[in-house]
Amino acid sequence: RITLLWFRRDLRLDDNPALIHALTTGAPIVPVYIHAPDEEAPWTPGAASRWWLHGSLLALDASLQRFGSRLWIARGDSLTELRRIVAATGATGVSWNRLYDPATRERDTHIKQALRSDGLRCESHRSTLLFEPWEIASQTRSASKTGQPYRVFSAFWRACVRELSGIRPDPAPESLPAGFAPVDGLTVDDLGLLPTIPWDQGLRATWTPGESAALARATAFLDARIGAYSVARDRPDAPGTSRLSPHLHFGEISPRRLLAMILDRFGDPAADPAESFVRELGWREFSYHLLYHFPRTPVEPLDPRFADFPWRTEGVAERLDAWQRGRTGIPLVDAGMRELWHTGWMHNRVRMVAASLLTKNLRLPWQVGARWFWDTLVDADLASNTQGWQWTAGCGADAAPYFRVFNPVRQGERFDPDGGYVRRWCPELARLPNQYIHQPWTAPPPILMAADIRLGCHYPLPIVDLATSRQEALAAWGTIKGNR
Ligand code: FAD
Numbered sequence: 001r002i003t004l005l006w007f008r009r010d011l012r013l014d015d016n017p018a019l020i021h022a023l024t025t026g027a028p029i030v031p032v033y034i035h036a037p038d039e040e041a042p043w044t045p046g047a048a049s050r051w052w053l054h055g056s057l058l059a060l061d062a063s064l065q066r067f068g069s070r071l072w073i074a075r076g077d078s079l080t081e082l083r084r085i086v087a088a089t090g091a092t093g094v095s096w097n098r099l100y101d102p103a104t105r106e107r108d109t110h111i112k113q114a115l116r117s118d119g120l121r122c123e124s125h126r127s128t129l130l131f132e133p134w135e136i137a138s139q140t141r142s143a144s145k146t147g148q149p150y151r152v153f154s155a156f157w158r159a160c161v162r163e164l165s166g167i168r169p170d171p172a173p174e175s176l177p178a179g180f181a182p183v184d185g186l187t188v189d190d191l192g193l194l195p196t197i198p199w200d201q202g203l204r205a206t207w208t209p210g211e212s213a214a215l216a217r218a219t220a221f222l223d224a225r226i227g228a229y230s231v232a233r234d235r236p237d238a239p240g241t242s243r244l245s246p247h248l249h250f251g252e253i254s255p256r257r258l259l260a261m262i263l264d265r266f267g268d269p270a271a272d273p274a275e276s277f278v279r280e281l282g283w284r285e286f287s288y289h290l291l292y293h294f295p296r297t298p299v300e301p302l303d304p305r306f307a308d309f310p311w312r313t314e315g316v317a318e319r320l321d322a323w324q325r326g327r328t329g330i331p332l333v334d335a336g337m338r339e340l341w342h343t344g345w346m347h348n349r350v351r352m353v354a355a356s357l358l359t360k361n362l363r364l365p366w367q368v369g370a371r372w373f374w375d376t377l378v379d380a381d382l383a384s385n386t387q388g389w390q391w392t393a394g395c396g397a398d399a400a401p402y403f404r405v406f407n408p409v410r411q412g413e414r415f416d417p418d419g420g421y422v423r424r425w426c427p428e429l430a431r432l433p434n435q436y437i438h439q440p441w442t443a444p445p446p447i448l449m450a451a452d453i454r455l456g457c458h459y460p461l462p463i464v465d466l467a468t469s470r471q472e473a474l475a476a477w478g479t480i481k482g483n484r
Helices: 017-023 047-066 078-089 102-117 153-161 201-206 211-224 226-232 245-249 255-266 275-293 304-308 316-325 331-343 348-361 366-376 382-393 408-415 420-425 445-450 466-480
Strands: 003-007 029-035 072-075 093-097 121-125
Touching: 003 017, 003 078, 017 029, 017 093, 017 121, 029 047, 029 078, 047 201, 047 211, 047 366, 072 078, 078 102, 102 121, 153 275, 201 331, 211 226, 211 245, 211 255, 226 275, 255 275, 275 382, 304 466, 316 331, 316 348, 316 366, 331 348, 331 366, 331 408, 331 420, 348 366, 348 382, 348 408, 348 466, 366 382
Parallel strands: 003 029, 003 093, 029 072, 093 121
Antiparallel strands: none
């Protein structure tokens, strides 16, 4: 009754329902990882995600080795590889935790049917989310409409909050039954996940992938920062948020474990000081809810009116290039885009402002921005990225109305008042006085000279006029808003 435990984006031993299930047989477990990026197409993991995956697999293998086990690593078609390992080990079952993006859902359904028709036990479990996307459904008064997916976060979250206190994670096992030495397994290095040209110094300096690093980060955040989170979370100039997003994406820590840590420390997760942090975990749940129920949204707007939106068709390449390289001449956005390139992460407030500049002032389709984030974020996540981009562009569920265009100068003045964030990522602006740091183009020539800046040379002039482009965006919105 040997069981294959197929790891995917659940790279941990703690609160791992597929592992717990496999353990109930008492027979050996063979932990398996199969590298099959093509099966996730068109959302094959980007370069930053591959970097993270490398570290996370190493960490998981090291944890398994401490239990006298090891990760059996393979590459290729998942079904073929699973069958090959089943044949090599004599396994009678396969257990895994569910994924929710459209490509892997379809693949997993097919694999489950195929393995069952081979006569194997085959089980899938929830591990990524607090609630399955189909568990929380809108109960409207009209009987005919019950069970509809939510499209508004506040109502969705109200329904979730009622269930939070019942959530309990499973502990990590104390031991694992003797495993199998992989017969012809690959090493993590064999997967070639690391870059061939070394652009990853910033990532290495910023992050430690793996389950123990995730737990340490969660503990440090809950011990020291959660009390100030509701205010500090909007400030990119200080470490006010948890930075758990890549750990959560790769399943190095479960949201149920996080919730239990919060319950232990503070009691009610829906009350201060935890409420605003737990609500963000709720946005993550909502993103998965939307992706599950509207699987076309990574490429299509949820609001169908936006299918006809008049995105810009001229000067697209130059504008996109300036935005990607952090050379738009708008300091808060440039700082964010450089932080992203250097560390694989960007503060949420700056993600919103950078996405707003791209989709509204530059009027480029949100899909091109989402694709850039996909390749560069260590936390690139199809559900949260899609939801974040559609929300900012104004075409998603519960969207910020399209006419609410973020003003990056005001946002900078409000959330980076001393300019510390801009100075860190745009050092060429470091000597500008605070009053000009978010709008250097308004600084008089003597001030620029004293700060040693020539605009258009050391630092770009803005590639768009914020006020005019805002008006143009509103006019473009006016052409579609009646199309419901
Ligand atoms: P914290 O503030 O500490 O929040 C705790 C956790 O809650 C996060 O780790 C994350 O899992 C979740 N969370 C927080 N805010 C959101 C949110 N708005 N939507 C969904 N989940 C949230 N998040 C990703 O994980 N992957 C993405 O690819 C991604 N792309 C985004 C793109 C855009 C345009 C925008 C506006 C937001 C995007 N987000 C994405 C959401 C958010 O920016 C990040 O989750 C957050 O910045 C991660 O930092 P943190 O872990 O310190 O968050």
